[in-house]
Amino acid sequence: MEPEKKADAPFNAKDLIKPKRFLGLHVDKQNIIKWFFGSNAGVTIVVLFLIMFFLAREGVGFLPTYQWELSVYRLAGLEFCDYVEKPISEQVAMHSKLKRALGAELNTVSKVDRDRRDAALLAKSRIEDKVTLQTEPLQEALKAKAPPEKTDPLRVALTQATTAAVSTATLPAIFTAEEQIQLKAELSALQPDQAELPPFLKSLMAKSAQKTSEAKLKYAALISTVDAFDDTAEKLTKVHSEIKKIALETKEAANQLHMAEDAKKQLLEAATTAKTEAEKQAFLKDAAATSLAAIDFKVRTQPLRDKLPELEKLIPEYITAIKKAAEGIPENAETPEARKLISQVRTQLPKHLSHVEQCTQLMRDWDYAKPVPITQSLTSFLFGGDWITNSSWQDFYGVVPLLTGSCLIALVAMLISMPFSVAAAIYTNQFASLREQDFIKPTIEFIQAIPSVVLGFIGISVLGDLIKSISLLPFLSWVPGFPVQERLNMFNAGLLLAFMAIPTMFSLAEDAINNVPRAFSEASEALGATKLQTVFKVIVPASVSGILAAMLLGLGRIIGETMVVLLVAGNRIAIPDFSDGIGTVFQPAHTLTGIIAQELGEVSRGSSHWQALFMVGILLFCISLIINFFARQVVKRFKFHKS
Amino acid sequence: MKNTIITSMLALAMTAGLNAQSVLRLRGSDTLGAKLVPQWAEGFKKEGAAVSFDIAAEGSSTAFTNLTSGTAEIGMSSRKAKEEEITLAKTKGVFLKETEVAWDMIAVVINKSNPVASLTKKEIAGIFTGEIKDWSEVGGTPGPISVYTRNTSSGTYKDWMHLAMNAKDYAASSQKMAGNEQIVSEVASNKAGIGYVGLAYAGGQGVKTVAADGVSPEMSNVLKYPYSRPTFFYTNGEPTGKVKEFIDFALSPAGEKITLTVGFVPKSLAK
Amino acid sequence: MQTPAQDTATPGTNPFAKQKSHRETKESLIKWTLRSATYVILIITASIFTHIFIRGAPVVFSLTPPFINTSFLTKLPETLHVLEDKQGKKYETTPTGVDVIKKQLGDNLRNEKTISYSGGGILGPIVGTILLVGVCVVVALGLGIASAIYLSEYAKQGKFIEMARLAILNLSGVPSVVFGLFGLGMFVLSAPKITSHPLDRSLLAIPLGFGEYISFEGWDTSVLAGGFTLAFVILPVVITASEECLKAVPQGFRETSLALGATKWQTIWKCVLPFAMPGILTSSILGIARAAGETAPIMFTAALAFKDKLPWQGDTGIMGIFTQSVQALPYHIYTLSARIPQNEYSERAQYGSVFVFLVLVMSLAGASVILRRKLRAKYKW
Secondary structure, eight states, rough: OOOOOOOOOOOOOOEEEEEEEEOTSSSOOHHHHHHHHHHTTTHHHHHHHHHHHHHHHHHHHHHHHHHHHHHHHHHTTHHHHHHHHHHHHHHHHHHHHHHHHHHHHHHHHHHHHHHHHHHHHHHHHHHHHHHHHHHHHHHHHHHHOOOOOHHHHHHHHHHHHHHHHHHOOOOTTOOOOHHHHHHHHHHTTTOOOOOOHHHHHHHHHHHHHHHHHHHHHHHHHHHHHHHHHHHTTHHHHHHHHHHHHHHHHHHHHHHHHHHHHHHHHHHHHHHHOOOSHHHHHHHHHHHSSSOOOOOOOOHHHHHHTTTHHHHHHHHHHHHHHHHHHHHOSSSSSSHHHHHHHHHHHHHHHHHHHHHHHHHHHHHOOOOOTTOOOHHHHHHHHOOOOEEEEESSSEEEEEOHHHHHHHHHHHHHHHHHHHHHHHHHIIIIIISSOHHHHHHHHHHHHTTTTTTTHHHHHIIIIIIIIHHHHHHHGGGGTTTTSSSOOOOSSHHHHHHHHHHHHHHHHHHHHHHHHHOOOOHHHHHHTTTTHHHHHHHIIHHHHHHHHHHHHHHHHHHHHHOOOHHHHHHSSSBSSOOOGGGGGGGGGSOOOHHHHHHHHGGGSOOOSSHHHHHHHHHHHHHHHHHHHHHHHHHHHHHHHTTOOOH | HHHHHHHHHHHHHSSSOOOTEEEEEEEEEHHHHIIIIIHHHHHHHHHHHHOEEEEEEOTTTHHHHHHHHTTOOOOESSOOOOOOHHHHHHHOOOOEEEEEEEEEEEEEETTTOOOEEEEEEEHHHHHHHOOOOBGGTTTTTBOOOOOEOOOSSHHHHHHHHHSSSTTOOTTOOOOESSSOOOHHHHHHOOOOOOEEEEETTOOTTTEEEEEEEEEEEEGGTTTTTTHHHHHHEEEESOOOOOHHHHHHHHHHHHHHHHHHHOOOOOTTTTT | OOOGGGGGGGOOOOOOOOOOOOOHHHHHHHHHHHHHHHHHHHHHHHHHHHHHHHHHHHHBOOTTTTTBBBBHHSOEEEEEEEEETTOOOEEEOOOOOOHHHHHHHGGEEEEEEEEEEEOOOEEEEEEEHHHHHHHHHHHHHEEEEEEEEOHHHHHOOHHHHHHHHHHHHHHHHOOOOOOOOOOIIITTTTOOOOSOOOOTTTTTTESSSSEEEEOOOOOOOOOHHHHHHHHHHHEEEEEHHHHHHHSSSSSHHHHHHHHHTTOHHHHHIIIIHHHHHHHHHHHHHHHHHHHEEEEHHTTTBBOOOSSOOOOOOOOSSSHHHHSSSSSHHHHHHHHHHHHOOOTTTTHHHHHHHHHHHHHHHHHHHHHHHHHHHHHHHHHOO
């Protein structure tokens, strides 16, 4: 969009005629028209500033609000409690891993029979579902104690339906052919008023129960270790929940006071605008009745500090207990799964112990009155790892989980869309025949017109299940992250966004290639280069700035897209677990744009949550400006001078 | 600027009076507003009432914001109004009046092919707080648990925290879904999924309910079941006119019959 | 499909033909890679359209006369009731039809299911989208064409013009959800309005004397707020397209007009705009298609999940149409995808709405492409 310099009119008529008047003023009417259009051209600038202004108006209040919330978090002692919370939750996580390891070990003995039982029960419930139409009248009749001559035809109908259902059902291969026949026979004969399960099913149940107890016997040592591990934190958890309760009460009181202050202000305000004297008096009375007793946080947090000696005593106890419990963890396990989990616990343990030791020091150093600087509300917004809202403990507005979600999805989308759009641009511009071009270009540009919400719908209704069923194919099990558990995940969203971004990237890249002067390719070909050499050695390098800018603008589109990620990304507000490697992309995530769309409509205006969402908007706005800036720089730097 | 000219012209024309009384605007809880209230509205209209309805269900918090700003006649809520909401409303001259309309049971749903049939309350709390991460820890087929919850502004989100999770926070790995139906479809498509929905939605395809501490979520268990809660209509002062008629209809035998078919527990049963 | 550059490389059946060299094989391999990448995009596009067409078209069209299912286009969305009798037969019906069938079935009724938004048609959302797009077009075209005239006819290189261009560029990169936030902050909560009772949230209320105030309290969620927000979303597209069309009018036209003594304004009005206007309008259709497809900007400014009457029903007056919130097609599709289950009963509403929406947007985009081509052929300078 390079502005072309206009040649002025060949001769200036103004010099020849008398000065123009408009409404009796010495103003040229033409100038007024010019100003009118000029002011309209300024609208875009104004709009840009208005966007900044309104985002800032609703969002900037976030900093003091969040500062206040964080300072209450400290004053009321919630911070103190969270020092203990961290090691406790680590212990819970390790315990969960041990339990899973135990489960894997127990499986070596009990899995086959449990699976057989579950498969049989699943088959039974499937068949029961299919014949509910026949079962219901029979049940009604039985309930009404109808005579046998009435129930018998119903029974026959039911058995017929069941038999039909059974004959179409396929049983898994964990049953031998004989067993399948037996099971099918038993299932066909099932009646709703049967007191006991038929013999084969019963034997499956019994076998499974027996194997389970056998397994428990075999791994009794491991079981007791896991239980001992669980018990270690019991005392600590008890004290922790006691102090949590105290802190929460203090916080509640602080919130009440804050609300009371607000209410009083509002009541007084309402009184000044009240229409009748009686109303005014009522408001004033209410205002006077609101008590504003200050809270002495020092006194309130004293019980927490009083607990410190007890905690100091409990923590070494806990450390010895957990060390002892950890000794019981076997060196080796039978299943790879359990080995992996146990080794994870082993590596975590020293870190955990050091955290526990640190926590004593942190608690000793804790000072309820240490002020929270306003910069902290900004840093904990930008670098905070938790986005927790509507919590019963403490709300945190850390944007990192959303940012990582947005970035990972964008990464997936870029990795997919870049090769495709560049390849298509090169092919269309350099290799395709004119007729082919006429067909490719409008079709790809047509994609741009597909509304994003439609793509989101495709993601939910088709693509998610498609990805999931592809990931279940046995020969693809080597792909990291397969089989996919969640159909709504980052990969799904990334795929759709890649598709969405392709037209932008393609058209701009194609333009860039098209802008390379013809002389370049002619010169190259005259020197004997083949077509391919010309394309990759001359044309693409010459247009690389344009292609790069196209990619950047595509990235801008991807980051800013809302509906697809809202519908398809899975909305899990957590920093993804990167231990899956590339498979991480099959986890769900939440995004900057998605969180605004999902939460803004539902929070009350002016609350910290509302303000936080506008802050996210400001962040998005800045990101889009930065991307635009870079795109422009790229074009400028590698600017190609047309002769 | 041109747009301000247009604006003021339009604004001038906009001074026409507010909507007439014949429109009932209901705002608030998704639990009530997605299924039960539209059915009541249809039933009410069938009885010959000349009213039209304007229903938006974005979460209980919106019930109070809309009542306070005067953009709703009835607020639907699956939780009681907070003290601050009542005060804020009062300063705007809106006096919140609460009417209990029906009981809702929140059912825990899992995939139909999941062999787990019953969980203890402690296990349920553990699953939703993220302390329990794997089905093998509660006797199911080994595999990580996918937890689906409502989004944060929903009344059910908060209620569930208090009813089932000892007021602890949700696991960070939980996925926030827009509504009950979306939880059902996700759980139905994910063998390792678990979520909670209003009983009205628990009969969806591909999911089954789990008993909590041995009590299964059935209407007859409404008072025994640990996760039952009342739901409310809020109005500005004592309901009058069409608002009153509508609320009366919801509590009448005809209304309660609708309540039952939709899967809520009528107020008269929860005694 | 042969490209001119490759003529000699085609292997013939002639046994004396030159053997393909290693390099040539490599070249054709790379060329085919590029080609297949291109066609993968086209195939995916085609399959998405086919999928929606196959699932959605039967909702709107039928093979038997009158070939078109008007009720889907002329009814408001409503709850779908599915009744099942004890023989397993299922009846899909409307809220009013339920009682009739229930009476017929009597004790034979086994269960009843309801699926929100899945019955009836989508007239409400269609009307809402048309209203929103209407407001959007008026505002965007007014502002867009005026500023394009300035940029192309009056502007000389300078600070102001550079800034204006930069602003257009940046504006086009702003995410649509940020426009939604802006619309909420500006049009919903603080745009000026004339009222006799300013709300508490009003930023500034200027008394006009006769009991009325100009109050900066916003227009609430309304067609007006949504339309204005959408207008700013597509403003950069409209300005760029209009400027291109104005520039395409040959310089000679202007020079001739000025030489004959016409003023600048007369020149623009008589000699430039008439030739540029068809192009501006057709290019702007593309912007309109984009506005019709956007969801995020109207989420907080105009859209409503459910409404059981059309905007002009009820005694709200003409202006009332623009001051109320409406259902809109994109938001309706969002509701249908996120708020109701995917099953055989909801499929009709879901795919039907998506199909109608896609056809609407695509025919706008297609019309713009075709018209532009025709215009190019007509005005060749």
